[in-house]
Amino acid sequence: MKASIITIGDEILIGQIVDTNAAWMAAQLSEAGILLASKMTAGDDKKSILTALDRAFHDADLILMTGGLGPTKDDMTKTALLEYFGGGMVFSQQTYDRIEKLFVKRNIPISEAHRQQCYLPDAAEIIVNEMGTAPGMWFEKDGKSLCSMPGVPHEMKYVMMHGVLPRVAAISDVVYRQKTIHTSGIGESQLADVIEPILESHPVSIAYLPSHGAVRLRLSKVGKAGEEAQVEDTLESAVAPVVEAISQYIYGYDGETLESSVGKLLLQKGLMLGTAESCTGGYIAHLITSVAGASRYFRGSIVAYNNDVKESILGVELKTLEECGAVSEETVREMVAGALPVLGCDIAIAVSGISGPGGGSPAKPVGTVWVAVGSKEQVMVKKYLFVKDRILNIKYTAVYALDLLRKFLTAR
């Protein structure tokens, strides 16, 4: 069994939003052992939607569709579904009652547009959406299934979790297993030179996914339903020698991130972390605190965007700032030394750099960043030269700083 995803919306086709819905849905299907044959986006017009439906039904047995179900006039999805699956529209009192209840709670009047939303194709089975006004709709045709869902991410996720995935779990006919290995500090082709010879004797698929200073490595194996044990054995026999060969570069597996894996290390060692950030403007603290439970190992951060704040709170010497500059080894060392007592932490990360587009000079061009990680006893310092792009420099700095923290923690 294969699946296909259709996302609907002119806002995706003009690049106004990034299609995060499709990625989330694809990850859920993948975890349920269902492979995606294709993924496509159609505009807010009937012809595009019908073309996408034809293609998706050609590629797959299960089609998941999101978007185009809002209470406003830009909705062409229902019309297209009606034409594709036949039947008429019927007023869903159940849906209306639910919207009414939701709105009374929020003290919002029901508009005519919301009343119109309650007319749904009678060919569809309604899947309740407790998070918003548009329900999910499940259609069947020639032994294949389609579910249409709203495009608002948390509404789509609710419908997926409560309505779609339980229905899907029972009907998968393939076994798919994957292992993702997260590495940093080594390039894609260097990894390939080490790994490819190992995999010659192991029948698994491999993919490399480079991004901002890290490479994710995915080993995968597909088999038929019932062959779970065999598929898992084949995969495990391939993973073991690969992990052994590149262990020094591995920071985590599967759903782990650099921030979750340094969190785990801090917790194991019973250490509290703090950050003193200049060019990253709080982004490192944000990454660390995006992990649930971060309060067990994270005290806080001083975002010293202005040099006065580096002096007044972190105690960086005016002399250092004047003689060495804010972007220097001396400054990040003093930022670490200042952050430790001020934040009451055992280890501090300090970063200072020139994100751009302004602020560069021939001696310190845009992309120059100093990173320090240290405790009272020991400090590791590194200088980097990243790129010309502000947002990329912020992201690179955060990844390299977290990786330096990982090295600091594992070297102890």
Next chain:
Amino acid sequence: MKASIITIGDEILIGQIVDTNAAWMAAQLSEAGILLASKMTAGDDKKSILTALDRAFHDADLILMTGGLGPTKDDMTKTALLEYFGGGMVFSQQTYDRIEKLFVKRNIPISEAHRQQCYLPDAAEIIVNEMGTAPGMWFEKDGKSLCSMPGVPHEMKYVMMHGVLPRVAAISDVVYRQKTIHTSGIGESQLADVIEPILESHPVSIAYLPSHGAVRLRLSKVGKAGEEAQVEDTLESAVAPVVEAISQYIYGYDGETLESSVGKLLLQKGLMLGTAESCTGGYIAHLITSVAGASRYFRGSIVAYNNDVKESILGVELKTLEECGAVSEETVREMVAGALPVLGCDIAIAVSGISGPGGGSPAKPVGTVWVAVGSKEQVMVKKYLFVKDRILNIKYTAVYALDLLRKFLTAR
């Protein structure tokens, strides 16, 4: 003329990465006046890629393709292109010389995989990629064009900016104009109730895009090349009455964001901002500093994730934390009062809440957030109840806090 985008990669189909490349490319095409007819993703296998090529050539005259050009074995793209466009492979000395130069500079040896990358279809015109090893390839067929680009975002962007967009600019035959109006503090259907009657006498398209406490409204108009003035007039006549009707909810237009528009307001008023963040963990500071030039109006942030830091740096009274709790009106008021002198700013944002999944109670469930914005003279405080999801709560808090800052600044 219409375009289609094909992104290639199993990592997209299994939901391991979000397809940000497609969104960026779509936005560039849209700005160049070229409408996207479709967007699709194919897996790393020849059959999927060939199917996608057939579909894209059916939908469009210009096809942009990314991904599947890395130095590793997972590359099926070149094989598929060779089959689709015919011809053979030829060694590109120009590409090899460029890779060699790049690698000497970085002190990396050239691997066999990189040598293989230099074999390129002879039917293609090579588009130089100064950011990496895989060049862009431009093909022509039956009066239609296709450009294949690497999937690493900054490499793709380089090839787009330097090779593709200049070629594309000359061949567009439509005029497309759009105006995006960013609103906050009003729902999608309430907006529709106000706007739809106005637009009945204006022949433009409208789309609503809700996300985390804000709704983007896009008015657009398409015409033929040469009708620029007429298309612009029609659009402007529709935009004016809409803007007038909803002006109190508008925080910006087109590429503006809430963080860039509050930055503009702060700059106009000559005020310096600081933040004192608990549950958002630095995310508000990150949003503010993601805007170039933020140092002109942003001093820094105290991320007081641990209550000790709220006391020691921000001067929140232990009594307040014990009696009212960290998530309370009293605490965020004291965080503002403490942040102003410590960060040396004129205005401070303070937030404290329960992002979840842990930490909730019947009186203060997950999603409870207090936000304060204030100066020495005046403080505005609001309580919110968001959702059960940690990441969403962080995002909602940031958007509502920035919107409260906007209201604070425009009310003065």
